[in-house]
Amino acid sequence: MEEIKRLLLEEKAALLADIREKTGKQNKTHSDIGDAIDSSVEEQERELELLLQDREQARLKGIENALQRMESDDFGYCEECGEDISKKRLLAVPLTRMCINCQSTEERSRLAQNVFSRADYTSQVLSDE
Numbered sequence: 001m002e003e004i005k006r007l008l009l010e011e012k013a014a015l016l017a018d019i020r021e022k023t024g025k026q027n028k029t030h031s032d033i034g035d036a037i038d039s040s041v042e043e044q045e046r047e048l049e050l051l052l053q054d055r056e057q058a059r060l061k062g063i064e065n066a067l068q069r070m071e072s073d074d075f076g077y078c079e080e081c082g083e084d085i086s087k088k089r090l091l092a093v094p095l096t097r098m099c100i101n102c103q104s105t106e107e108r109s110r111l112a113q114n115v116f117s118r119a120d121y122t123s124q125v126l127s128d129e
């Protein structure tokens with residue numbers, strides 16, 4: 001488990017550094033820009049940046065959450081069936097909350113749902129004609 005914790009801490013540090021670097025760059029860009037750059041381009045870039053930041057923040061939150069669960073000894077169990085998640089899986093995807101069995105069951109049912117809604121849609125289109 002220590003191995004996974006180290007992995008998470010490393011990723012957290014990397015993410016924090018990344019976010020900090022971006023925020024710093026963003027501020028710098030702003031003071032340098034003036035009126036020279038088309039504001040709509042600037043706007044788009046800022047939106048993209050914010051979107052990326054959102055994703056990074058979400059990931060950071062996930063890591064912190066996992067670390068917290070590790071502290072309270074609640075880490076590494078499947079949320080669906082309560083079984084231990086294999087260490088190999090945790091090393092590959094430390095933020096996962098499901099064991100491989102439940103994950104694949106869920107993916108299968110999601111896939112089935114997609115197929116079903118597609119079939120539904122097709123039949124609707126056909127009945128319209």
Ligand SMILES: [Zn+2]
Pocket residue numbers: 078079080081082083098099100101102103
């Ligand atoms: Zn499970």
